[in-house]
Amino acid sequence: MPREVTEAIRLEISPEWFESAGRPQVMSNPLGPGNAHIATAAIGLGRSILVAGSFGPGFPRETDRLMLSIAASNVAIALQRREAEADERRFVALVERSSDFVAFSDLNGGVQFVNLAGRELVGIEPSDDISDMHVVDFVSSSDQELLLNQCWPAALTDRRWMGELNLCNFKTGEKIPFLVDIFRIDDPRGHGPMNVATVSRDLRRQKQAERELRRLNESLERSVELRTAELMAEITERKRADERSRELQSALSHAGRLSVAGEMAAALAHELNQPLTAVANSANAALRLLARSGSMRTESVREIMDDVAGQALRAGQILRRLRDFVTRGKSEKKSEDIETLIREANAFARTGLESLEVSVGLFFDPRASHIYANRIQIQQVLVNLIRNSLEEVASTPQAKIDVVTRQINSKEIEISVADNGRGVVPLVVDKLFQPFVSTRHDGMGLGLAICRSIVESHNGKLWYEPNPGGGALFRFTLSSVEPTE
Secondary structure (H helix, E strand, C coil), X not given: XXXXXXXXXXXXXXXXXXXXXXXXXXXXXXXXXXXXXXXXXXXXXXCEEEEEEECCCCCCCHHHHHHHHHHHHHHXXXXXXXXXXXXXXXXXXXXXHCCCEEEEECCCCEEEEECHHHHHHHCCCCXXXXXXXXXXXXXXXXXXXXXXXXXXXXXXXXXXXXXXEEEECCCCCXXXXXXXXXXXXXXXXXXXXXXXXXEEEECHHHHHHHHXXXXXXXXXXXXXXXXXXXXXXXXXXHHHHHHHHHHHHHHHHHHHHHHHHHHHHHHHHHHHHHXXXXXXXXXXXXXXXXXXXXXXXXXXXXXXXXXXXXXXXXXXXXXXXXXXXXXXXXXXXXXXXXXXXXXXXXXXXXXXCCCCCCEEEEECCCCCCEEXXXXXXXXXXXXXXXXXXXXXXXXXXXXXXXXXXXXXXXXXXXXXXXXXXXXXXXXXXXXXXXXXXXXXXXXXXXXXXXXXXXXXXXXXXXXXXXXXXCCEEEEEEEEECCCCC
């Protein structure tokens, strides 16, 4: 048929022609009168068809159909062969380009093929003949028994074995660790096993990385152990330093109490002189009366001795107050009534200074009733601040000092001591709480430093600010607690 006819027939092909392949078709002659007779035959599984046509009557005859069927079979075989060859070329290219060791053998272990990368890994030249080699030849002597007794039987029976084996380099004799995957290849047409193949990966870089990782881990563990030992030594030394610091703080606090006590010694001597003089005078009077006789004198002696006992008790109370203040006291903290604590501290701070016409006002916030503190230490802070203010305003007309408590929040109470004296010289303010810095010519400069140390040991803060009405104002905070039963 002319080309334009075949092109016209191709355009007329419909899906029904594929479904009814082998059944004759009739169509109009595209070039003139009459009909064209068409015969079709399926190629392979029917995804394609072979088409033939004629304008002659009686087409297709039996011979025509037979020839068309043979032609379709030949075309199917050619197409399958071309597809298989393309698959083979792709497979060979894939195997040859692989960096792994790829090899095939027969079922008895006779080597049939090793790719280029595999040859290079085990030291075999591309041109070397491997037809007489056996799979055992590629494995190091230490692993040959494992291959023959476990790996190869498992691959033939279970179709696959995977594990680690050492292959041997034929040139250098080096043992090379490989992750070996051995598997059986069966005939796709169902005729049983055909070959045994392997795809094996060189593990040298992985092993090197694992060794390096282990080395780094060991080095890290050693570093951690050393650093842990260093940290433990540092912690131990820090604990020792903290202990020394606490001891020094306690010593400084004690020194501060002794300093304050020394300043009050003259005043206390004067205060003690009165009851002791009374004791001496009464005792002498009693002795004179005892030298005489009579019941009246005996009753008088009894009265005199009662007075001696009272004056001696008074002197003892004065000394006991001094001893409680000067001694270190216990460092335990507990709930303390703030009003009682401040009143006692104020009374002690005024000892020996009663002659000063200074008004000391105590103002208590009813919400701020109890603090968590060491009573002796906080009283030391208050005594120091109040005595400083008393000495500062001694020559001030209408001198006054205010001690005020204030509830800041649910957890903190503030105590302030304010006076209307001259205040602190601005040049000294920044160094006011440093040891051996004093605003008095005869002061040691330890009082305020010790006071701040005590307050900070109670998790509080102590600071100075100018009194808005003139003079000095010291504030410090302490922890607030609920009163205990």
